Amino acid sequence: MTTQVIVLNGGSSSGKSGIARCLQAVLPDPWLTLGTDTLVDALPASLTSSDSGIAFADDGGVSVGPGFRVVEAAWIEGVAAMARAGARVVVDEVFLGGASSQERWRKALVGLGVLWVGVRCDAEVAAGREVARGDRTAGMAASQAELVHRGVSYDLEVDSTHAEAVECARVIAARVR
Amino acid sequence: MTTQVIVLNGGSSSGKSGIARCLQAVLPDPWLTLGTDTLVDALPASLTSSDSGIAFADDGGVSVGPGFRVVEAAWIEGVAAMARAGARVVVDEVFLGGASSQERWRKALVGLGVLWVGVRCDAEVAAGREVARGDRTAGMAASQAELVHRGVSYDLEVDSTHAEAVECARVIAARVR
Amino acid sequence: MTTQVIVLNGGSSSGKSGIARCLQAVLPDPWLTLGTDTLVDALPASLTSSDSGIAFADDGGVSVGPGFRVVEAAWIEGVAAMARAGARVVVDEVFLGGASSQERWRKALVGLGVLWVGVRCDAEVAAGREVARGDRTAGMAASQAELVHRGVSYDLEVDSTHAEAVECARVIAARVR
């Protein structure tokens, strides 16, 4: 089946966004990149500063409430509809709920050609890159590095600990049908 | 019919994004804001630097080719699907094609409660705000100020020339059902 | 005396940065714009997350400790040195300490041609613009609107409540020698 959606799942500062941009550059067809950051940017302040929404703690922890889940469900349906309408989409995601997060996406993407990709990065290395980029709360990388992969199944995994984003992208691109 | 989508259409630097954020703040329910800028950010470089994609000329002119139209159509379907799945969405748009742009959205949003809002701003004032914000090509505001409203029909229009974003948002919010 | 430095002082969301960019556009000579935001971007994380540095409270309050004061003093000396070396500089500042902040700048700028400009904006209007821009903590605009002008003396004042940034810039530019 033709690949219509590439789901990249990995912790903060694991290199997903860089890999997504390299995928857009190396794949011959045009691919959109959408993800958790797109959704968070679209949220009202009421859902980024309350227990009902998504909350970023000072220690890097991220918690998600029922208000966020409602809009997230609609967002996922919408991204799936884009793919059904013909767009190729790289989904740049953080499965905070591990297997249950994947299940939400799997149901919405049913019938579409999906490539599930795990983006691994050693927690300590990711934490160092978090300092280097300077725009994320300290601690997010370390707290998410293992968490987001719990119970998730992949078609392939890449590890950015010792590989450049463009190398990871080439490995993934070779699996796109 | 309950309002599920608010479409804000206006030229560059007419104040749409500020009005959208104020709408998110004044409306009691959570609303997402998505728009042209979200789509452009999601594009691969191949569609932001070729005749097939969207091209930003040095004089502020913006032209759109067939490759952009293909992904835009899927994007519009996806945003409509989000609303059908229960999200309330503010669409922050620039109808470069005037009435034909509106027609694309109208078809996709059929059956949904839509509030069509024109965001006007005097061309000279918008050009001044373009200089003040400093992140847009000079000339975009002036070239789009009239163009984007040609043949477009609205439920209401606001004019940001002499009104603050939050005032425009309150006028719009009063029409949300 | 030739104007070598234009100091714009006003509260958050009073429109200083937009006025600064418009000044750069309307003045015939090249002017640099530097300010509080430049300094804050240059700080180490240790000075943006401790009592010794600059701290941004959830209610929009901003407090400044001794560690910040030390680097700020050196920063001010450096900006003054740029002007002495021939650069024309727009200083985009927030005098959190009112008259004492002005005194720090006045000492460093001694001997230079300085135009002191107060940028006023009605607190409620500034608070609305804070919501519209969406990238500042709610409450900063209101808490700073009066505070920053306490005991400060100006060569001229502009009020952005009902005037566009470019209009304010033209009024200021007319006073540049």
Next chain:
Amino acid sequence: MTTQVIVLNGGSSSGKSGIARCLQAVLPDPWLTLGTDTLVDALPASLTSSDSGIAFADDGGVSVGPGFRVVEAAWIEGVAAMARAGARVVVDEVFLGGASSQERWRKALVGLGVLWVGVRCDAEVAAGREVARGDRTAGMAASQAELVHRGVSYDLEVDSTHAEAVECARVIAARVR
């Protein structure tokens, strides 16, 4: 002599900014980071869109005219003055003129404790990171990788091709007196 200024020189996408942020995190004292990007952000539009200023070509080439040189000279004097006034400063620079660029900084920093650091990165790897970050013109990394080091002398060099930013920062920090 106590180190008061750390000059990091390297091509675009060689990793200087990440190393600078890591230096700020690992060094015990507070250090400011200022650099080419700070100056470019401070420029009026007239100096970022003319032959007299700094021009960014579509192929990644960067050229610099006499108007830029004038403000740059004052900028360098100002940064030196900050260090003389007691600030510790990491200078994040791109020596487009190689040895002649270094000479401009050397003269201004005379009498100060300076650590000159070359930041190397394999041109092909830097070009890949340029794609991954997505906010720089394609070609800048490759065109600058060798150019900026021509005739420049260093106290130490780091190579980010196979080393993380935080590792490079630790090597540099060990040389700070």
